[in-house]
Amino acid sequence: MRIVNTTQVPRSLLHYTLKVAMIGCLIFSGCQSKNEPQEKKTKVVTIQVKGSDTLVNVAQAWAEEYKKIAPSVDVEVSGGGSGVGIAALVKGTIDIATASRNMRPEEVEAAKRNTGKDAKEFTLGYDGLAIYVHKDNPMKEISMDQLAAVFTEDGTFTKWSQLGVTIPNVDDDAIVRVSRQSSSGTYEFFREHVLNKKDFKLGSRDMNGSKEVVELISNTKTAIGYSGMGYATPAVKMLHISPKTGEPAVPPTIENTITQKYPLARSLHLYTLGQSQGAVQQFIDWILSAAGQNILKENGYVPVQSTGN
Amino acid sequence: MNDMSESDRLPTLPKRSVVSMAGEKLLEFIIRLSGISAIVFVLAIFFFIFREAAPIFFSENFNLVKFLFNAEWYPTSVTNVRYGTLALTxxxxxxxLLAMSIAVPFGLGSAVYISEFCSPRLKEALKIIIELLAAIPSVVWGFIGLTVMSRTIISLTGAPVGVNLLNGGLILALMSVPIIVSIAEDALKAVPDSYREAALALGATNWQVVYRVLLPSAKNGLLAAVLLGIGRSVGETMAVLMATGHAVQIPHGLLDSVRTLTANIAAELGEASASSDHYHVLFLTGVLLFILTFAVNLTADFVIRGIRRK
Structure with a gap:
């Protein structure tokens, strides 16, 4: 087929105007960021922190605060899930992995095999895993058995009416289950402690972060989901949890998390390879110091010191 | 220039410097290499994906029939590991399908409008803006799906969750329209003007020219445009990861959340430790994806041949 180019219009004024406008926008937006001081430090040490989505906000806050104390240290934080952080540590590509679950024995072995070093664990705080519902949901408490019946593969609860709850102004009272992607430490913690290692019912919305879980629930009246208690917002409600149907329900508070009265309390960890030195060790020491632990507390988690450790 | 004049004087024995001869040989080799490289890369990719996937066939937990026709996807289960990808497929x-049913009519319609009906000035503006639309990164589309689109869907349909099949389909349609438009427009432009003139001379209306003359003669190009659109939709990862709700289930309606093969690989490959069953299965879903797109291309190839035979 012959290509005839007679319809080609000469590049009009309009064409150039649009292009210039686009380039202008780019230059303008580029100029604004250039005003920041560009100091070149002689020695900048970079610490790579990766892992738990539960801890990513806190780790970011630590990184920012630590920059003020030690300007020559850059702490780079990324999430992805405890599993992703530990996998990266095993490969030796990061300095610190954060995790909301314990490192498994086979992961410790793999780390030893790959890097020749033992993984070292630091407990940096505690967290209550909260069960969230929409603020218009009249439900106040739920038992562990009911939770299992909602989330487990062969669980029978699929409608709110089965839990004895009527949600106002809703046509379809099917329970919208909000869960986490399988690389999440929170996902594994929930599976182990609520589902007794059974599998999740398929069809849950698997979110990629603790914050997304709470966001989805705040937009959906019939939703129920789990996330760290630090992520609570005014648009959602944390349910009190009773260990068994009929027993008194325990609210997710800091005291109840420390005393382990709250059924879904867990510890949060840092992992490094071998005995870390220099900047990394100083950073970890600072995290475990009063200053670092205060930031943890501000983000809604429970610091280690208050338990007397 | 010296070489030229020498060869002019002695036409029977053209003389060229060794450097120029070697240069030509080298250039020829490089061009040939770039020609073959596409084939080499495709084969290498296929080989690599298949090599990473192959060990799963020797695993006890794996069953090919279940892999293809079971909807239960439990790759990290403690008690009962199951690898069924039906829901993902x-x-x-x-x-x-949803994205294409929206994008194909809009894309082809807009291509016909741009190439045949609008004024030259509007045409320039539209082309630039559509180019701009194609340049938006997929993560931005995903973000639009997660925020703007999700809220709109909830308020318009009363669905409990805004991230679902409809959302993902709309976002993918918006992403593939620019590709369909620009390629379809090229195809229409390639139809010789003599066809248009002949049709108009025979008294055809504008619509008849488009429907009876342009569309049939640009068929191959238009099909290629649609195919590239499909390719973009099947392979798109980030936007669907964010906009479809990421729930493993076979959808029963437009407002159900789904998970796609690509989004599943993206979400899970990071944590699957190398050389575990989970890792190999994820590569096998990559092979499945490869076969799906290959099947689409092959069908299209047959369709084009069918058209040619007519």
Missing amino acids: VGSISVT
């Missing part, structure tokens, strides 16, 4: 196909 159905998710990928349904999102793509």
